[in-house]
Amino acid sequence: xxxxxxxxxxxxxxxxxxxxxxxxxxxxxxxxxxxxxxxxxxxxxxxxxxxxxxxxxxxxxxxxxxxxxxxxxxxxxxxxxxxxxxxxxxxxxxxxxxxxxxxxxxxxxxxxxxxxxxxxxxxxxxxxxxxxxxxxxxxxxxxxxxxxxxxxxxxxxxxxxxxxxxxxxxxxxxxxxxxxxxxxxxxxxxxxxxxxxxxxxxxxxxxxxxxxxxxxxxxxxxxxxxxxxxxxxxxxxxxxxxxxxxxxxxxxxxxxxxxxxxxxxxxxxxxxxxxxxxxxxxxxxxxxxxxxxxxxxxxxxxxxxxxxxxxxxxxxxxxxxxxxxxxxxxxxxxxxxxxxxxxxxxxxxxxxxxxxxxxxxxxxxxxxxxxxxxxxxxxxxxxxxxxxxxxxxxxxxxxxxxxxxxxxxxxxxxxxxxxxxxxxxxxxxxxxxxxxxxxxxxxxxxxxxxxxxxxxxxxxxxxxxxxxxxxxxxxxxxxxxxxxxxxxxxxxxxxxxxxxxxxxxxxxxxxxxxxxxxxxxxxxxxxxxxxxxxxxxxxxxxxxxxxxxxxxxxxxxxxxxxxxxxxxxxxxxxxxxxxxxxxxxxxxxxxxxxxxxxxxxxxxxxxxxxxxxxxxxxxxxxxxxxxxxxxxxxxxxxxxxxxxxxxxxxxxxxxxxx
Ligand SMILES: [Cu+2]
Numbered sequence: 001x002x003x004x005x006x007x008x009x010x011x012x013x014x015x016x017x018x019x020x021x022x023x024x025x026x027x028x029x030x031x032x033x034x035x036x037x038x039x040x041x042x043x044x045x046x047x048x049x050x051x052x053x054x055x056x057x058x059x060x061x062x063x064x065x066x067x068x069x070x071x072x073x074x075x076x077x078x079x080x081x082x083x084x085x086x087x088x089x090x091x092x093x094x095x096x097x098x099x100x101x102x103x104x105x106x107x108x109x110x111x112x113x114x115x116x117x118x119x120x121x122x123x124x125x126x127x128x129x130x131x132x133x134x135x136x137x138x139x140x141x142x143x144x145x146x147x148x149x150x151x152x153x154x155x156x157x158x159x160x161x162x163x164x165x166x167x168x169x170x171x172x173x174x175x176x177x178x179x180x181x182x183x184x185x186x187x188x189x190x191x192x193x194x195x196x197x198x199x200x201x202x203x204x205x206x207x208x209x210x211x212x213x214x215x216x217x218x219x220x221x222x223x224x225x226x227x228x229x230x231x232x233x234x235x236x237x238x239x240x241x242x243x244x245x246x247x248x249x250x251x252x253x254x255x256x257x258x259x260x261x262x263x264x265x266x267x268x269x270x271x272x273x274x275x276x277x278x279x280x281x282x283x284x285x286x287x288x289x290x291x292x293x294x295x296x297x298x299x300x301x302x303x304x305x306x307x308x309x310x311x312x313x314x315x316x317x318x319x320x321x322x323x324x325x326x327x328x329x330x331x332x333x334x335x336x337x338x339x340x341x342x343x344x345x346x347x348x349x350x351x352x353x354x355x356x357x358x359x360x361x362x363x364x365x366x367x368x369x370x371x372x373x374x375x376x377x378x379x380x381x382x383x384x385x386x387x388x389x390x391x392x393x394x395x396x397x398x399x400x401x402x403x404x405x406x407x408x409x410x411x412x413x414x415x416x417x418x419x420x421x422x423x424x425x426x427x428x429x430x431x432x433x434x435x436x437x438x439x440x441x442x443x444x445x446x447x448x449x450x451x452x453x454x455x456x457x458x459x460x461x462x463x464x465x466x467x468x469x470x471x472x473x474x475x476x477x478x479x480x481x482x483x484x485x486x487x488x489x490x491x492x493x494x495x496x497x498x499x500x501x502x503x504x505x506x507x508x509x510x511x512x513x514x515x516x517x518x519x520x521x522x523x524x525x526x527x528x529x530x531x532x533x534x535x536x537x538x539x540x541x542x543x544x545x546x547x548x549x550x551x552x553x554x555x556x557x558x559x560x561x562x563x564x565x566x567x568x569x570x571x572x573x574x575x576x577x578x579x580x581x582x583x584x585x586x587x588x589x590x591x592x593x594x595x596x597x598x599x600x601x602x603x604x605x606x607x608x609x610x611x612x613x614x615x616x617x618x619x620x621x622x623x624x625x626x627x628x629x630x631x632x633x634x635x636x637x638x639x640x641x642x643x644x645x646x647x648x649x650x651x652x653x654x655x656x657x658x
Contacts, residue, residue, distance in 0.1 A: 036491040042069040049610055050505040052445050053112050053126050057499025060107045062128055070494030078137045078146045079107030079130045089595030091606040095304035099133055099151050101291040108132045110501040118167040119233045119449030123510035125161040125211050127171050134158035138211055142516045147295050150213045153288035154182050154200045160229040166237050173202040174226030174242050182288045195252040197223035199576045217278050221315045222375035223249055228333050231447055234340030238272040243331040263326040266334055266345055270321055277318050283311035299525045300603050309369040316376035324374050333399035338449050342423055346397035354395050357387035390426045394419050401446030403453030411438040420459050432488045434479055436462040444505035448500030456481045459500035466493055476500055517581035526604035528573035533557045538649045545570045551585035552577040553626040559634025559648030566641045575604040585620025596622045611638040
């Protein structure tokens, strides 16, 4: 087979870029029709129809909004430290941020995927990716907390992730930046990219009972940049599709050097075939190092385990595993319609949207309709897999979701609009401006077999004049459109936290009734829990002082502590004895160099404190819990290292001295 290269002149790159630069924000004064308010009004005391899980991008967090109101319900720390909740500050949560590089308390959280059963959102978990230090996380929708974080070896930027198969069999993660494999000496000249750099696609299995993740296998690929991915569904279940750019294998000035080829690729991966190869022992064991962190809701504590091996399948050597479909031009999104037949690809520098046909792709593979190979992987002829092209959809197509009525809606980054088109005849039906530069868009269930096509939300990178100015830094935004009629109607803007990179939404009924209200105190297996005030105590282990403390409206036990000395490390293990919904207690000590604790009913959390001076240090509850919240306080006395003050703690008995 001949090896193909698609080359076009630098001129067309320049045209595409100048189009991007000449696009000025439109006027913010779009006519809003009178019924918009009624459509988004959720009366006080009423619930929203949907939970909307919105990524926080560079904030490392996930936000939860109610739709259609746009009300912020929750911010869930994932790859971040959150002083509001003590996440990353408490001893129990610190291991969640461990990696093979040590503690990495930040990441770039891009994509959100709700778990699925039979191709529909099922409300069990939300998966998110960390782009920078490659990681996957799983959030449990009973607690709305991060339950697991898994680092990905052989990877350099985890962008095409965490997309999942139709029964959540696998979460995938494709590397954005190809890098030398971890097992080899990575000390190579950067300009030996073509020789030494590789891509990987990680297939992470999900335990259907507890959701626990594990790297089932990785596929080693040619060194290209993987951008996004989606699994097949229905007839295409068993396949996964990844968009790739930089098929030029450039290692510098990518904006020019990775934009030369007229077409890049969609990579189609037959993961059922991969499972066969894995079973047949065709995988290669590769030495790696990665962290796997889990949070237990029984012990209220996380653990971090370093693992040392993954199994890697070769896309070059194992036949029928991977195929390339040419796709114009630097494809960004790849999205599969609800029937599983149509694959919509959006080349961000292309002036059209190609729609591929899964059944045609299979026929092309069977009849070997290839135009050559790329680094040993067959390249299917473009026309052989193509269903058709959407002509003149707008400028800079990025992402597509589906309304479940035979239509697709695509964001146009450069021309700042969302465009609705029909999947069968590929004709544009409607276009509406967005403010400004939309990245992803989201229809609830819009990537699933059963979209809930009532709303679409555009997540915008630039806000400019949409809200009251707040200095140089402006909130990014989401814009809600009603798509139940023929014309898409803008009905609400709401600001977001960090970059609203991608989002998913699910009907509230699928989540709300399973929401946990309290942790059962009697089931608390934390090694330092106090299940009642009678179990509180203070234990010295050399210079470590463990304070077994309880919190209940409206006192801490103990609230007077003496006998702490300079050089001590004090661990306040605070158990919240409440068993009522929505009665957290907080805990803080003056001079602590970390954060506060926020302890849910029935839970135990630990604050580590190393006193830096002799004296009296107030402690108090940080969460306004009752009318006597201000009384929920106490003191710790710190004495010199040589002091003979006895170690004691009590509440209500240390009465005033005469
Ligand atoms: Cu309190």
